[in-house]
Amino acid sequence: MLTIANKTFTSRLFTGTGKFRCVDSMFKAIQASGSQLVTLAMKRVEHVSKPDETLARLRQLPIELLPNTSGATNAKQAIYAANLARAVLDTHWVKLEIHPDQRYLLPDPMETLIAAEQLVKEGFVVLPYCGADPVLCKRLEEVGCAAVMPLAAPIGSNRGLLTKEFLRIIIEQANIPVIVDAGIGKPSEAMAAMEMGVDAILVNTAIATAHDPIRMAAVFAQSIKTGRDAFEAGLPRTHLTALASSPLTQFLSDPACT
Amino acid sequence: MKIIVNDKVMNCADAIDLAFIPTLLQCNPDNIAMALNQTVIHKQAWSTTQLKEQDRIDVFQVVAGG
Numbered sequence: 001m002l003t004i005a006n007k008t009f010t011s012r013l014f015t016g017t018g019k020f021r022c023v024d025s026m027f028k029a030i031q032a033s034g035s036q037l038v039t040l041a042m043k044r045v046e047h048v049s050k051p052d053e054t055l056a057r058l059r060q061l062p063i064e065l066l067p068n069t070s071g072a073t074n075a076k077q078a079i080y081a082a083n084l085a086r087a088v089l090d091t092h093w094v095k096l097e098i099h100p101d102q103r104y105l106l107p108d109p110m111e112t113l114i115a116a117e118q119l120v121k122e123g124f125v126v127l128p129y130c131g132a133d134p135v136l137c138k139r140l141e142e143v144g145c146a147a148v149m150p151l152a153a154p155i156g157s158n159r160g161l162l163t164k165e166f167l168r169i170i171i172e173q174a175n176i177p178v179i180v181d182a183g184i185g186k187p188s189e190a191m192a193a194m195e196m197g198v199d200a201i202l203v204n205t206a207i208a209t210a211h212d213p214i215r216m217a218a219v220f221a222q223s224i225k226t227g228r229d230a231f232e233a234g235l236p237r238t239h240l241t242a243l244a245s246s247p248l249t250q251f252l253s254d255p256a257c258t
Numbered sequence: 259m260k261i262i263v264n265d266k267v268m269n270c271a272d273a274i275d276l277a278f279i280p281t282l283l284q285c286n287p288d289n290i291a292m293a294l295n296q297t298v299i300h301k302q303a304w305s306t307t308q309l310k311e312q313d314r315i316d317v318f319q320v321v322a323g324g
Contacts, residue, residue: 016324026322041323044264044316045285055289055320070323083298084318088291155324182324204324 002199004177005093005125005146007064009036012194013224014066014179015217016204017054019156025213027057033207033217039066039095042081042088066127068095074108075115082119094119095149096128105155109136113143120144129181132163137170137178147176149202152193153183156205160189164196171197187216187223194227195235259311270309277304279315290319 002009015035020026030038038058058065067085072078075098082094096119098112099105107130119126125146130136132150140148150170153159160183161167171178177199184190185206193201203220210216259272263279270282276299280287292299293316299307309315 017322018324020322023322039324040320042291042318043321045283045290045319047264047266047283051286052289052319052321054322067320068323080293080296080298081318084291084293084316085320087298087300088289088318088320202324 002177004127009200010034011036011221011224012200012228013190013221014038014200014202015207016202017058017208018204019208020213021208023053023057026054026208027061029207029213029217030058030061030063032214032221033203034221035217036063037066038063039068039202039204040085040089041068041070042085043071064093065089065091066093066095067091068097068129069115070097070099072098072115073100073111074098075111075118078111078115079118079122082115082124083122086124092123093125094127096126099129099155107131107151109133112136113139116140116145117143127179132166132170134166134169134173138173141174141176145176147179147199148174149179149181151182152180152189153185155182157183158185158206159183160185161193164192167193167198168196187219190220191223191227191230194224195230197231200224259309261309262312262314264315264317274309275305276307276309276315279304279317283317285317285319290317292317 011034013033013035014037015030015033016039017026069078069081072081078098098108112128116126116128127147128140128145129149137148153162179200180193180198181202190201207213207217260267295314
């Protein structure tokens with residue numbers, strides 16, 4: 001069981017809602033994932049906008065909604081987006097996301113820390129998307145974030161655990177949940193992260209753009225559960241040399257045996 | 259009077275309140291948040307928030323995202 005702020009989650013797979021081929025595919029994939037925390041974004045209404053059924057469908061599921069501040073390029077915009085999201089979704093949870101650079105979508109550490117501190121003061125439960133920087137993650141914890149969400153690789157890149165060694169340090173030092181967000185492309189990568197002791201994983205692109213998103217959602221759920229079980233069972237230490245698993249008595253040439 | 263909705267100047271009647279904006283944009287009011295001159299106005303207060311000339315209204319909707 002995972003607890004973030006005052007909520008408990010039996011599933012350690014969190015999902016995003018972007019990039020699905022259609023709302024129905026998104027709905028069924030989230031159902032199949034068993035995810036209980038699902039992200040959404042905020043966007044300015046266009047003057048000729050198509051009706052969007054995303055929110056109406058999500059409200060039929062037994063999930064918590066987690067609006068993000070994607071599109072914000074500084075702390076001020078992110079705080080504004082969080083307040084808009086709170087007004088429409090009636091939740092004070094927010095995935096804080098500030099990435100000024102469009103090519104790699106890497107989060108701005110300074111603006112993220114400034115916004116996190118302010119949003120916590122305003123009563124938000126803040127889950128910041130951040131670089132896999134152990135020092136920054138400690139600072140985000142100190143200003144009152146409910147979890148940290150370090151990246152594995154750039155958003156949507158499917159490149160896997162590029163930040164593995166830094167995630168290891170973050171996990172070791174954190175007193176709040178560590179949720180790996182962004183870059184996980186395969187269930188095996190999600191499992192490897194869970195084996196390391198990550199508390200949860202947020203997956204969007206790898207599920208939404210799979211040939212069969214519903215099946216992929218279920219596979220991610222399995223791999224994350226398996227990885228967590230392995231972590232809780234206690235993985236053995238690694239060694240640079242062999243440690244025999246069988247008796248090494250040289251019985252064929254041992255005089256005692258002749 | 260003229261108001262500015264998501265950076266676009268729009269003409270509307272003189273006595274309207276914020277609750278009229280979803281109709282103006284033909285969007286679902288359940289799915290949007292609005293701010294008047296950068297201050298977020300909660301849904302309960304839309305119908306009592308009168309608009310005036312040159313007011314800037316930001317209208318955001320919830321969409322899919324990761």
